[in-house]
Amino acid sequence: MRRRISPEDAVSALYEEEGFYEVERGGDPESLYISRVILSDGKRELVVSVLDEDSFTSRGAIQDILLHAERLKAKFDGVCIAVPRKYAKAFDEGVMAFHGFGLVIYDNIGAEEVIPPRIREKRTGCEEKREVERVARVESQEVVKLRGELSRLLRVLEEVEARLDRLEREQRSLISRLSRAEAELAELKMGPARTRTYEEKPVEVKAETPKSSGNLPSYLKDNPWIDILSRRE
């Protein structure tokens, strides 16, 4: 059965789509009626005060949430109020927008942003530009340096690979020469009468046959490819 989503989940999901992630949620210690969700996009923090249906049975709930929201403006970059869809009319959209509060309405299906919160910009445009330029300058120098290092390393790696190839070839040739020499030596020691012909048998790599072939699908049983593929090395 589908779990009924909580208002906090709905609010969180709504802002996740805009690049915010949840930082904290729970009851608001400074308010009698509301819970809150704090979200961040890495630069800015947004607080959403969530008022549930039961709170509307109390006359003071709306005043409390608005006064409290005003206080939250000092602590967070944006403040939103989330209320059940059927109580949305209790809030005047014009007044909310004028004071910079966001308004979110929710129901069993999800949440919807009716008024976006006014987000406070922490830095001036000029400062930010200077910072971006500084970072870009440092990063581009680093990139150039790293590229140089990388191409040097690649050249070294290619050289090492070539040398390794050469060494492997020489090693193989030495091994075969050594085994030929050993065989000739053994033959000489035994004398012509005792010379035997060695029959060279190909190394048999037996494909592991499935332990319980009875349960295997038809295309796996007696399939010559199993032997062929299990020799891949």
Next chain:
Amino acid sequence: MSGEEYKREHVFGLDYGTSDFKFGPITLGEVPEVVENRGYFVDKSSLMARIMGVSREVVVGKDVPRFLESREELAERMVYPMRNGIVEKDDERAWRVIEELTRYALEAFAPGDEEFRGFYAVAGLSIVSPRYMYEKLFEIFRGMNRERILVKAATIIPQPLAVAIAQKTPTCTVVESGHGNTQICPISMYPIRNAVIALNRGGGAANALTMEILKDAGYGDLAKEESLVRLVKERLGLIPRDLDEAIRYAKENPEKVRIKVRIPGTRIVIDLGELSWARFLIGEYAFNPAHEIFQSYFARGMPKPSDIRLGDTYFYGMMDMAEAIISAIEKCSIELQPHLYSKILLSGGNFGWSAPSELEGVAITADQKIKIMLIEKGIENSEVVVVGDPKYSVWRGCIVYGYAVPVDYEWRWERMEGWMSLA
């Protein structure tokens, strides 16, 4: 449990066909799961999306029909990611669909227990897939592992090789013909990549001709429905032993060739009537569109299968099927050629033609047709077989491949084989 034992129990096959995506672990046995290779980009503000609590951007698999909206929306939001077995490099929406389908497949079977360390995924792609498709697919597997380990190691094999493996035939020529294209690939333990020939036509070309025949028979309104045309083609289409003789026979014995096709669940009955001889055109066209009889259809506007280039591959439009098989085999060493003719495997939905017993000698099956065409071109000793369960043979080959290839056989780009370790 040793690494090899673990691998054998966790092999997972994924066959990316142009129209269908087949997937599942070894434990499924003979038959994989099948869903359409498509994805629907959801309008998150739609009522259905809100009711279902959808947070995903793309819906794939069996859920798709529940999200469909109007026809206009459908054209814009429904994405079929592959054309001729290829996904365009920069088509981001198509790659999103491939990613979502892959995740859908793996998550559907990933066990929840702690011992699960990821599947050994074997993906089957068209033999003409360019390298970037391999790279992107590995990237998708790797990306999924960031959320949850689903793939321990992965490998990608060409679909014709998978068919040969599933059919237990190490040396053969595989002719894989799907909806959009046909690939001919000689195989001798390994796929012989530089001998591959591709045709720019498959079942879809025969559909186009069926559409024209339906229009001529007075069913122009129905000819617009792709699925109906496909059904009619499957029920009416016949492969002639010799087209001219078959047409003569049909015109002399019209009642023997005439049938009525009832469309299930509707009141529609299709009867070609005097045009029933045209049933033979449908089958002939799949194998030899260059026959002069088709010129009149091209002249009236039916699209002619053209030669195109996709990636590094040239797809021939009008080359007949036997000519294509011979061209592919003749690119291989002379010593090998007789072995390649001695086992020609026909795989894919475009070879599922029936030959009714009452038309014996006039209508034949796909394997008989190819054999006759080869004889006409001087190839006498060929053995042509239509594979059983052609729809599943690529998936089965993927499973055998994953089961048999040792875990320590690492992926190398120069041979395009082995396991790419991902977790």
